[in-house]
Amino acid sequence: MESSRFFxxxxxxxxxxxxxxxxxxxxxxxxxxxxxxxxxxxGFASQTLAILLRWREFYLLSGMGILRSIPLTNLFESxxxxxWCLMLGYLIMEFRYKNRSFGAFVTPVAAVALLFINLSGMSxxxxxxxxxxxxxxxxxxxxxxFISYSAFALSFSTGLMYLIVTTExxxxxxxxxxxxxLGIFAAVLMAMxxxxxxxxxAMKSETFVRDFLFKxxxxxxxxxxxxxxxxxxxxxxxxxxxxxxxxxKVITGFNMQAATLDEITYKSxxxxxxxxTLGGLIFGAIWANQAWGVYWSWDPKETWSLITxxxxxxxxxxxxxxxxxxxxxxxxxxxxxxxxxFTYLGVNLLLSGLHSYGSR
Amino acid sequence: MKSxxxxxxxxxxxxxxxIVIFALVALTSIVGxxxxxxxxxxxxxxxxxxxxxxGLAPTAYKVLYALGFMNMYxxxxxxxxxxxxxxxxxxxxxxxxxxxxxIMRAPVKPIAHDQMKRMPIKEEFVSPGSPDSWLEKSxxxxxxxxxxxxxxxxxxxxxxxxxxxxxxxxxxVYVAHISxxxxxxxxxxxxxxxxxGYVDLPEGYTANIVYSxxxxxxxxxxVARRExxxxxxxxxxxxxxxxxxxxxxxxxxxxxxxxxxxVIPLDFQVLCQQFQVQxxxxxxxxKAYRSLITVLENGKPVVTKWIEVNxxxxxxxxxxxxxxxxxxxxxxxxxxxxxxxxxxxxxxxxKMKVGQSxxxxxxxxxxxxxxxxxxLAFDDQGHAETYSQLMTNPAVKVDITGPDGxxxxxxxxxRYPETWSLPDGSSIGLTDFWGVQATGLQVRKDPGVWIVxxxxxxxxxxxxxxxxxxxxxxxxxxAPDKKGTLFTVAATCxxxxxxxxREIEKMVTHLKGGN
Ligand code: HEM
Numbered sequence: 001m002e003s004s005r006f007f008x009x010x011x012x013x014x015x016x017x018x019x020x021x022x023x024x025x026x027x028x029x030x031x032x033x034x035x036x037x038x039x040x041x042x043g044f045a046s047q048t049l050a051i052l053l054r055w056r057e058f059y060l061l062s063g064m065g066i067l068r069s070i071p072l073t074n075l076f077e078s079x080x081x082x083x084w085c086l087m088l089g090y091l092i093m094e095f096r097y098k099n100r101s102f103g104a105f106v107t108p109v110a111a112v113a114l115l116f117i118n119l120s121g122m123s124x125x126x127x128x129x130x131x132x133x134x135x136x137x138x139x140x141x142x143x144x145x146f147i148s149y150s151a152f153a154l155s156f157s158t159g160l161m162y163l164i165v166t167t168e169x170x171x172x173x174x175x176x177x178x179x180x181x182l183g184i185f186a187a188v189l190m191a192m193x194x195x196x197x198x199x200x201x202a203m204k205s206e207t208f209v210r211d212f213l214f215k216x217x218x219x220x221x222x223x224x225x226x227x228x229x230x231x232x233x234x235x236x237x238x239x240x241x242x243x244x245x246x247x248x249k250v251i252t253g254f255n256m257q258a259a260t261l262d263e264i265t266y267k268s269x270x271x272x273x274x275x276x277t278l279g280g281l282i283f284g285a286i287w288a289n290q291a292w293g294v295y296w297s298w299d300p301k302e303t304w305s306l307i308t309x310x311x312x313x314x315x316x317x318x319x320x321x322x323x324x325x326x327x328x329x330x331x332x333x334x335x336x337x338x339x340x341x342f343t344y345l346g347v348n349l350l351l352s353g354l355h356s357y358g359s360r
Numbered sequence: 361m362k363s364x365x366x367x368x369x370x371x372x373x374x375x376x377x378x379i380v381i382f383a384l385v386a387l388t389s390i391v392g393x394x395x396x397x398x399x400x401x402x403x404x405x406x407x408x409x410x411x412x413x414x415g416l417a418p419t420a421y422k423v424l425y426a427l428g429f430m431n432m433y434x435x436x437x438x439x440x441x442x443x444x445x446x447x448x449x450x451x452x453x454x455x456x457x458x459x460x461x462x463i464m465r466a467p468v469k470p471i472a473h474d475q476m477k478r479m480p481i482k483e484e485f486v487s488p489g490s491p492d493s494w495l496e497k498s499x500x501x502x503x504x505x506x507x508x509x510x511x512x513x514x515x516x517x518x519x520x521x522x523x524x525x526x527x528x529x530x531x532x533v534y535v536a537h538i539s540x541x542x543x544x545x546x547x548x549x550x551x552x553x554x555x556x557g558y559v560d561l562p563e564g565y566t567a568n569i570v571y572s573x574x575x576x577x578x579x580x581x582x583v584a585r586r587e588x589x590x591x592x593x594x595x596x597x598x599x600x601x602x603x604x605x606x607x608x609x610x611x612x613x614x615x616x617x618x619x620x621x622x623v624i625p626l627d628f629q630v631l632c633q634q635f636q637v638q639x640x641x642x643x644x645x646x647k648a649y650r651s652l653i654t655v656l657e658n659g660k661p662v663v664t665k666w667i668e669v670n671x672x673x674x675x676x677x678x679x680x681x682x683x684x685x686x687x688x689x690x691x692x693x694x695x696x697x698x699x700x701x702x703x704x705x706x707x708x709x710x711k712m713k714v715g716q717s718x719x720x721x722x723x724x725x726x727x728x729x730x731x732x733x734x735x736l737a738f739d740d741q742g743h744a745e746t747y748s749q750l751m752t753n754p755a756v757k758v759d760i761t762g763p764d765g766x767x768x769x770x771x772x773x774x775r776y777p778e779t780w781s782l783p784d785g786s787s788i789g790l791t792d793f794w795g796v797q798a799t800g801l802q803v804r805k806d807p808g809v810w811i812v813x814x815x816x817x818x819x820x821x822x823x824x825x826x827x828x829x830x831x832x833x834x835x836x837x838x839a840p841d842k843k844g845t846l847f848t849v850a851a852t853c854x855x856x857x858x859x860x861x862r863e864i865e866k867m868v869t870h871l872k873g874g875n
Contacts, residue, residue, distance in 0.1 A: 131648050131669035274823035282816045290670050293681045293804035294556060295812060296547070298433045300393040307386045314382040317375050339386075351393060 003057060006050030007080065011114045013043030014087070018111050021103035025253070033100050040094075040107065044087045051084060062129065072142045073129055075348065079117055081143075083110045085150035101256060105157045112189065137287035144279020149340055151272030152312075155265045156337035159330040162261040164248050166327055170241065174327040179244045181334065183237030190236075191217040191229065213349055262326070265333050266319070273312050280305050300351050304343040311336040372448055373455040381445045388441070392432045395424060404430065446544050453537050460534055464527050468833055470512045470520040476835055476850035481861055487872055488844035491519055494871070498836055501870040505863045507834055518839035525832045532825030539822055542815030549808030556806075557624050561632035562688055562798040566656065568598060568629045570803040575622025586621035589614075600625055624803075626678065629656040633664070635685060635799045636792075637751070642775055644752045649685055651799040667801075677805055684800030687734055687751055694732055694796040696756050698772075703785035711794075714756075720786045724763035731757035732793055736773060744771070754793045755779075830855040834864070836871075847871055 017039035024032045051071060059069035071077045090106040093099075160178060167175035194216040213219070217229035284305065285295035296302060315332045318324040371377060394411070396403055401421070408417040408424075428435030476482060487494065495511070498521055502509045507523035514520060557570035575582075589607075596602035604614035615625045630653055637649040650668035654661045655675045667673045673680045694714070701707045702722035710718055717728040736755035737747040747753070755773040760782065762768070773779045774790040781787040830853050837848040849868060853860040 131646060134648075135670045270827045274820070274827050277823055278820045282820060285816070286813075289809065290672070291681070292683060293672065293679050293802050293806070295809065298392070298397065303389050303393045307389050310382045310386040310389075314379055314386070317379055317382070320375055321379070347393070 003050045003053035006046045006053065010043040010047035010050060011111070013039050013046065014083075014107055014114065015111045017043060017103070018107035021100065021107055024100055025104050025250070036100065036103055037094065040087065040091060040103065044084070044091060047080070047084055047087070051080065064129070064134070067136065067139065068129070068134060070139055070143075072139065072146075073133060075345075076117055078142060078146060078344075079113050082146045082149055082153075083113050085147050086110055086113075086153055089150055089154060102157075105161065106154070109153055109157060116189075116192070132291045135287055135290060137283055137290060141279055141283035141287050144275055144283060148272040148276035148280060149344065151268045151275065152337050152340050155268035155272065155333050156340075158261045158264045158268070159333035159337075161251055161256060162258055162265060162330040163327060163334070164244070165251050165256060165258050165261065166330075168245065168248065170244075174331060175244065176241065177331050178334070179241040180237050181338075183240040184233065186240070187233040187236045258326075262330065265330060269312055269315055269333060269336070273316065276309065276312070281309060301343065301347045304339065304347050308336065308339040308343050311339050369451065369455070372451040374448075375452075377448050378445075378452070381441065381448060384441055385445070388432065388438065391424075391429055395429050395432070397433065398431050442544070446541060449537050449541055453534060453541075457534065460530050463831075464530050466527075468510075468522045468524045468835075470514070470522055471835060471850075473518075473837060473839075473848060476837060476848050479835075479850035479852055480857065481849075481851040481853070481864060483849045483864070483868060484847065485868075485872060486841050486843050486846050491517070491838040491840055491845045494838055494845050494847075495519060498838060498871060501867045502834065502836065504870065505867050507832075509836070514837075518837055521836040521838070523834055526829050527831050529825050529829040529831050532822050532827075532829065534822070535818055536822030536826055539815045539818030542818060543812050544815075546808040546811030546813075546815055549811055550806040551808075554804065554806040554808065555624050557803045558683070559630075559801050559803055560686070560798050561630070561651075561801065563632055563635050563795050565798075566598075566629050566631040568600065568626050569593070569618065570624050570626065570801075572619075572622035572624055582621055586623065589618055589621060590623060626803075628662075628676065629659070630654070630680065630801075631656060631661075632799050634792075634794065635797045637685060637797075639752070644748065644750075649682065651682055651801070653680060653801075677807060679804045679806075681802040681804065682799065683802045685750070686798050686800065687749060688796050688798055691732055691734070691796045695794045696729060696732065696790060697792040697794055698756075699789040699791055701787045701789070709791075720782075720788075723784060723786055725782075725784070725786075726761045727788065728759045728761075729756055730759045730769065732796075733757070733771075734793070734796065736771060751793070751797055754790065756790055756793070758788065827855070830860070832860055 017036050020032060020036035020039060024036050054071045054077070055069060058071050059066055062069050072081055086106060087110055090102065094103065160182070163174055163178040167178065169175060191214055195213060215221075216225070218226060220226050220229065284302070288297070288302075289295040311332065315329065315336060318329055318332060394407070396407060405417050405421055408420045412420050424430065428437060432438050477484075499509050499511070502521060502523060507525055509521040509523040512520050512522070556573045558573060559567050559570040561567055575586075592607050593600065593603040596606060600614065601611055604611045607614060609617070618625055633652040633654055635649070635651045638647045639645060640647045648668055650666050652664065652666050653673055655663040655673075663673070663675055665673045667680055667682050669682050672682070692714070695711050696714075698710045698712065699707055700710055700718070700720055702720055704722050706721050708721055712718060712729050714729050714732050717726050719726045731744075733744060733746055733753075733755050734751040735746050735748040735753045737745055737753070739745050744757075753773065753775055755771050757769060757771050759767065759769045770782070771779060772788050772790050774792075777789065780789045832851065832853045834851040835849070837846075837850075839846040839848070847868075849864065849871075851860065851864055
């Protein structure tokens, strides 16, 4: 497949861009900054091309209309689209505000998302659509959902940066909150890396990923490995907690005002929330009603979307209360994105492994 | 007493309560996604064992069961929480409406010079030329960014221009809140005046009842009652009237009993004429499946329609959705539908049961339909076997007796036309094996769905206005100055201030510099 070559190219470009953006923050040389932007733009261009090529491949394979063949039907394709939206949003911001500092935070999210595809070993095959998925409402639903997820991802990174910048005392709740969150995040990614190394040769489908997720760490057959995994996670969290001030130094180093971070967090939630409501909840409900005749059935995916929605509603309303400014509210914003990730990945990979409907 | 009511009112209208409810709904819902809802005991014991260990699972189950978590979205406390949420929204909306209304209706008024300087957006500069000479230009500068200004002369010479835009956008939040109440009302209408059911119809079968999805199958008493009520119906061949008589009941009384055990009588009948499934290429992945459904009133057909996934049939407010399909256990009533072509090209469509024989026109061969296989495959030794529980690869085995009495047999496979031709140049094409598949239909009636959709539209509009539009006010004051005119520009805008500031900059460039 032609498209996979360009996906690979864009992934490499984003990873390089991430490194160069970080160097740029450290040295503030114009040439370095331009290189970083160049890499990001190059990555974005090849990703765009790859998506278009895959669209064409899908169109030729499925024999359905061009709109129905939009490559947005499985986990792989939606992650690609998420990264694409995120980078588009970021590049627009970079050109408008002439500020490259965020690049060092957005490109890692993009790179991690793409690496996640490799690590989890999910299927990158083009899969024909089962009948229930052949709906234009679904298309609108998925597209808008991912645009809103990108906005929430942005609010997550700025919210987290806000917490990093404004906390210092290691016994303070907000400090513990962000260090634990970051530590667990890193540990989970590493655990997935282990799964990848152990099972990569055999990995194929999403079901497969589900069955083998964390089998080399937290869910291992050997209790020793399980204990070690949890201990290692705890150690990692401890390290982040102990040395979190280094991160603070780095971020304060590039003059990010806490107030600006707070404002960007709010603004991206304010963009993401209405889009999520329309695309994620309303269009999803209309599609479900067309396919099965129930617009709401409290299934885990729907319920998690609702949980996400309520957390962001919590965020928006808590801003009107006295005493809920600053750190407290930034924590809510970061929790919102954890719910987003769980809505998208956790329900498919963890909950459906727990329930019998997943194995059906 | 009044103060107590006031307290209740302010409690019910507070954002604090809203926030607590948001958190409670989110947290309890998480539990609801981990516990499988309305599932069997053993299912959730399995789930709990993998979470808390085998030893604790039964205790955890007991506790969670007592708290209603096994069917939590219908539990009294969750519904209470949702009701409290609705009351909170309603009271909050009523409470705030007068204030919003006043702000929306209030005209802009000129403000004092020093008050202008305290506005969030402000600018002051001097341009050559008298205020009078600037007046008209200022009006058109404001027009250029979409404001229609009114003018008022202050005592002592200065002139003030003022305008506002999108005052009604203040109602966006209000509309968004009300829309959620509308959606909840629509949901209630659906619960009280609709039903959610399903029916499984083999090809050629008719149904006048469907089964509710919401029936609790864990109560043995209910299940037994259901069996006996349905038994009466079956023994009368599906005639509701006669079944009611056999139980010495009136028809409405019998129908009411049926509903109470999760059986929903329809006042018409549905017939599945045919079911078809289409696969991607020669794989077993369904590309599309559909049923030809006929609605009958008193045995007379009134509507016939192909329904497929995402394309339901609607009749008298009841929707029929294609949802699944299966193969019947008993294949003996199936009919093979075959296009038989003679060597000279004469064709004929035949409908045959397994065991029957026919002759191919223009030849002296007789063909007997020996076997049917819904999913034909061959094992290593070349023996035929059935590889799936669906009709993924239908095939018939035919025994052919030639004019000289020679015997041969052959598999005719629907998917592979190359298996259709016989050595003498004639061919038997299998087009369908009718009567062995059953279509699974979801049957719904939800008169509330349009109210829900209306609420959704309002919610989308309300949120759009709430986040992307903003009530803008602007004042421009022209005062005489030694060097010409002293301009004071002031503006307010609750949201997207930067965009508004840029617009104002655009306007200001018209007012700066030479006349
Ligand atoms: C899940 C349901 C709800 C949604 C989607 C929702 C949505 C919103 C939105 C989008 C805003 C504007 C926030 C902003 O501009 O930053 C808002 C503001 C507000 N909401 Fe809600 N809301 C909900 C429930 C409630 C409830 C139950 C109350 C009850 C007290 C409430 C009271 C308020 C108030 C007082 C404001 C401030 C309005 C203002 O002055 O601008 N909301 N809501």
